[in-house]
Amino acid sequence: MKYLNYSVEDFLTDESFINYLEQRDEQDVLHWEKIISEHQQLTEKIEEAKKLYLLLAVKRKATERQEQLNRLKLVIEGPLSGTEDKATDAIVVPISNHKPKVKRLSYLMVAAILFAVLGITFTYFQFKMPDDIVAFNATAQSYDAIAETKFGERRTVVLPDGSTVVLNGSSFLSVAKDYNEKNRIVKLSGEAFFEVAKDKTRPFMVIANNTITKALGTSFKINNYNNNDQDVSIALATGKVSIKEIKGQDEVVKEELLIPGEELKVYSYKSSEKVTFDQQKLADWRDRNITFSMATLNEIKDRLYEVYGTLIITTNNPTNKNYAFTGSFKGQDLKDVLDAMSFVNNFNYKIDEKKVYITFN
Amino acid sequence: MSSDQLIKNWNLLLEGDKQGLYECFDLFYDDLYRFGLSMYSDQELIKDSIQSLFIELWEIKDKLVDVKNIKQYIFTIFKRIIYKLNKKFSRENLDLDRLLEEISEDLVVQSSYESILIANQTEELKRQQLQEALSLLSPRQKEIIQLKYFDGKSFREIAEITSLSERTIYNTLHNAIKFLRESPYFSINKS
Known part of the structure; x- marks a missing residue:
């Protein structure tokens, strides 16, 4: 099957694939849904192609529209x-x-x-x-x-x-x-x-x-x-x-x-x-138990995302690669956690409806 | 969006059928979003404005019978709402230059495709990286990317518009994507 050797570029220049992404042609949609379910090894490339498409087409995710x-x-x-x-x-x-x-x-x-x-x-x-x-x-x-x-x-x-x-x-x-x-x-x-x-x-x-x-x-x-x-x-x-x-x-x-x-x-x-x-x-999620032990910035972001469902956006990140944070919280609000962390780590934060913006000083 | 579908659901909305309202929401969401981005780059503001727009449409549904050009009408109200909401929320001065004055049938080509792409980014760093990546593309490459993905044209249609062969368009697009994928913006933000 020719798709097995497809690169991301090949997918994005395949008219039938684009029709599928645009949900424009029922035949193409069925065709690609079948390909995707039968060839899992293509998933990564297709995901990347889809992401690039959404970006270039300035389209919103269907799940966002539903929300x-x-x-x-x-x-x-x-x-x-x-x-x-x-x-x-x-x-x-x-x-x-x-x-x-x-x-x-x-x-x-x-x-x-x-x-x-x-x-x-x-x-x-x-x-x-x-x-x-x-x-x-x-x-x-x-x-x-x-x-x-x-x-x-x-x-x-x-x-x-x-x-x-x-x-x-x-x-x-x-x-x-x-x-x-x-x-x-x-x-x-x-x-x-x-x-x-x-x-x-x-x-x-x-x-x-x-x-x-x-x-x-x-x-x-x-x-x-x-x-x-x-x-x-x-x-x-x-x-x-x-x-x-x-x-x-x-x-x-x-x-x-x-x-x-x-x-x-x-x-x-x-x-x-x-x-x-x-x-x-899962128990930690329930109880909002968070323990950081020498956590990197990315670990912290991931953990807060898991527990609070919050995207964290950081700017002016510390250049020190060995940046690590240790501390633990239990059952606290996001705000309390951020207050405590910002004090130790010297950052300012802003909560903006759905995201947290952190700026390091 | 097909105009049949739009008219059908618009009429349902006028009759007070919620489903008609929801369908209209689905039909217009992406286009309103793009349009919002051509005015302000604040995504939450745009989402809130879309909400307000449809709540307002629902409230004034009895008065909508005389609307002739549905699309134009919706975008005109939307423009007013987003402008007002922004005024209400923004701490800084209004970015009046970016506010569009006239609204015509072609809704989204008002602000350039490139600036809409960049406005769609939430992080300053990503904006810069994307801007850099795009600045390395030739005008031809950008034009074809826009026609293909943003305007949703087929290769044949693009060939007619640009007087290039479909093969050339395909190659140009292929190269442009490869180029973009290798730029810092895409290689860093891949995950």
């Missing part, structure tokens, strides 16, 4: 319920009360009967669709926005069934309107740690990008922050989960089972991969 669209939906769909109470750290989401009230007959009744008939017809045709796929395709109206965190903010949400969600900064969680009826479905954008209350009759499902993670009673972390090449990652701490990767609306391209200590990384431009992770790191 911004979610932000808009949050405003349009109405105010958040239950989040006004900022005094407490944990918020409890009440089970919504859907009991219809019959006030007037005539007109309303006719409408109701009509809808019922339509509903039955609809249900009939939907019969073969599994619940998770239906939920996956449900519009935003079928979900209630329940919590959104600001940059650097962390919040614990207790769901009606007793499951808890630790929502990391710049994240957004919504819950299906029929949560806890037949099943328990939530949607996540950002990063969160789920501790699912045991209930075998009502599966707990998290929809994040093109994945559905199904659990009965377990704990796991999901990350689909957009500023990462990796689109979704699911790391299992305890119990068992199954993860479906969906293509388009309802095609299940892969289903994976995880055991504790395993993480599934799902990418938009190549096949997903299963890796093992350090459980201690």
